[in-house]
Amino acid sequence: MDALKEIAKDSLKKEVPAFSVGDTVRVDVNIREGDRERIQAFEGTVIARKGSGVSETFTVRRVSYGVGVERVFPINSPNVKDVKVIRRGKVRRSKLYYLRSRVGKAAKVKSKIQ
Helix, strand or coil: CHHHHHHHHHHCCCCCCCCCCCCEEEEEEEEEECCEEEEEEEEEEEEEEECCHHHCEEEEEEEECCEEEEEEEECCCCCEEEEEEEECECCCCCCCHHHHHCCHHHHCCCECCC
8 A cells, every 4th residue: 555655656746835724725726618628716715634645635615605615626636727825824723614604704714924
């Protein structure tokens, strides 16, 4: 099993930006519709990072038209074109699942002062 991870790690040389849980990010995703391709941006708060190495994923949450939308992105996926950090968040948890039950200003994450 470790040998498979080493082989997979060597094959992926994608540069991943430094972001953590609580940050607001814009993820550019490659969308295929038939034979056409386009890039769609998904902006929201990172509420979780899971896994390590090749299989690492992160979950981004945003509220769209009053409905909470969460998407899970593999960091090393070829469909994830770019991840840009919009602002840094100040949190004291590794998973922010409690934001799901909060509405409005209560669902905000404090900004980190640099």
